[in-house]
Amino acid sequence: MDAVLFAPVAVAIALTPGPNNFCSLNNGIRAGVGRAMVATIGRVVAFAIFLTISAVGLGAMLLASEGAFTAVKWMGAAYLFWLGWRAWRSREFGGLELIEGVEPVTTREPVKLRSLIAQEFLLGITNPKAIILFAAVFPQFIDPAQPAAHQFMVLGSVYLLAEFVATAVYATCGRQIRRLIRTQRGVVRLNKATGGFFMGAGGLLLAANR
Numbered sequence: 001m002d003a004v005l006f007a008p009v010a011v012a013i014a015l016t017p018g019p020n021n022f023c024s025l026n027n028g029i030r031a032g033v034g035r036a037m038v039a040t041i042g043r044v045v046a047f048a049i050f051l052t053i054s055a056v057g058l059g060a061m062l063l064a065s066e067g068a069f070t071a072v073k074w075m076g077a078a079y080l081f082w083l084g085w086r087a088w089r090s091r092e093f094g095g096l097e098l099i100e101g102v103e104p105v106t107t108r109e110p111v112k113l114r115s116l117i118a119q120e121f122l123l124g125i126t127n128p129k130a131i132i133l134f135a136a137v138f139p140q141f142i143d144p145a146q147p148a149a150h151q152f153m154v155l156g157s158v159y160l161l162a163e164f165v166a167t168a169v170y171a172t173c174g175r176q177i178r179r180l181i182r183t184q185r186g187v188v189r190l191n192k193a194t195g196g197f198f199m200g201a202g203g204l205l206l207a208a209n210r
């Protein structure tokens with residue numbers, strides 16, 4: 001095991017586009033980089049659960065179970081479709097600074113941090129690809145000649161930190177996108193794009209195989 005060599009691999013995996021990273025992008029647009037970073041705690045808790053399951057040997061059992069994999073997949077897809085439908089129908093966008101001479105945008109109170117954390121957690125815990133990562137890919141970096149529990153803890157910590165790096169990248173990009181949204185029409189387009197992505201991710205999740 002070499003945590004230093006694993007670090008860039010972990011960052012590369014964490015940066016892979018997916019529901020949680022798009023959630024960070026969306027949070028960066030709507031809530032700012034700082035709140036998006038705090039929200040990542042939810043994702044990290046979900047992945048830490050999968051990491052613990054894999055460390056005690058249950059991850060391989062879940063991966064081998066068609067029923068368990070399918071159940072997680074359907075729950076994740078249903079949640080993504082729900083998020084997508086809600087975003088598609090929304091005409092709201094909080095805290096927007098408008099340019100002069102354009103129609104006002106309907107706003108609402110900023111989303112509470114607790115809700116952002118819960119959303120990240122639910123997206124993480126219902127993503128069957130996380131099971132594959134921790135139960136199938138992760139063990140390949142484990143040295144059988146050394147205690148497995150310690151290696152899982154070290155490599156797992158490195159990967160969970162990499163998720164915060166990914167959030168920083170996506171949320172910062174989201175904050176830049178926010179500067180382009182200044183009218184009601186822009187808000188509607190952004191919400192529909194957000195909804196379309198979440199629903200599309202749900203469709204891809206349903207098509208996923210182990």
